[in-house]
Amino acid sequence: MQFKHVTVDFDGPVTILKLDHPEVMNAVSMEMLGGLSEALDAIDDRKAEVRCLVITGAGRAFCTGANLQGRGNAKPGGRNNAGAALETAYHPFLRRLRNLHCPIVTSVNGPAAGAGMSIALMGDMILCARSSYFLQAFRRIGLVPDCGSTWLLPRLVGKARAVELSLMGERLPAEKALEWGLVNRVYDDAALMDETMKLAHELANGPTVALSLIRRLYWESPGNSFEEQLDLEQQLQREAGSAADFKEGVTAFLEKRPAKFKGK
Structure with a gap:
């Protein structure tokens, strides 16, 4: 393009x-x-x-x-x-x-x-x-x-x-x-x-939902207090944990195979 x-x-x-x-x-x-x-x-x-x-x-x-x-x-x-x-x-x-x-x-x-x-x-x-x-x-x-x-x-x-x-x-x-x-x-x-x-x-090819949230954590970290960052980590971990990629990652780990992340 x-x-x-x-x-x-x-x-x-x-x-x-x-x-x-x-x-x-x-x-x-x-x-x-x-x-x-x-x-x-x-x-x-x-x-x-x-x-x-x-x-x-x-x-x-x-x-x-x-x-x-x-x-x-x-x-x-x-x-x-x-x-x-x-x-x-x-x-x-x-x-x-x-x-x-x-x-x-x-x-x-x-x-x-x-x-x-x-x-x-x-x-x-x-x-x-x-x-x-x-x-x-x-x-x-x-x-x-x-x-x-x-x-x-x-x-x-x-x-x-x-x-x-x-x-x-x-x-x-x-x-x-x-x-x-x-x-x-x-x-x-x-x-x-x-x-x-x-x-x-x-x-x-990675868990791009989590990677996007990782980006956000590090961008916001410099302006946050320690307590604020702990709260943000909790919030975004909950969001990451609700993604299909998390389920796939755990399943792949238990099955001892490479994960097939979909970014969802």
Whole structure:
């Protein structure tokens, strides 16, 4: 399926969403954000079939941040609301990813800068090509980090490293990102997509009702007290336990066979 600067392909229960504007290294424009919204609509329409989402980039980049040519740069004597597009386009997209019904694997095949870094970090599993890198590029153009990076980064790598990445604007290579605990796995460039699809299919063939609830638990955990999190675990465990996948999982365990989960 083709949308504006975005393609969506279906590989059984795995859906691949590709940022597809390689001429500008997949920099995000308003047109691409519109395409992303339409792509998520298409995925929602096939919710029962889509059990894992892979996000990657076309060409040699994952996403190099906002397309500045389309950002409405400030003009001499004029004013520029650099945050307007965040409220109207970026934030709705990020919220939809956060609330997606299935696991997300981001396959970082090249540079992930600015907003592109934030999109990459929305993955429940973040896989990287060895040549890829991350960059908090905002300070280079006199802006502050956005797209949730100031929420995500301190929780992933700690305040000191998050602030350093943002203040210094230096590249963070994939291997160092792995060492810091920012990403899950690093592969040779040629092996990245094969390994991504292998992992995505493993997730897609799992108990996706429970996997979706696991996503929710970890997204809500940072804002909850210990008691609130215990209550949420109880609530979601009850929900998971009422799914057919739980019955199948227990039956398969007792019968000493692999479980055949249906995501129901």
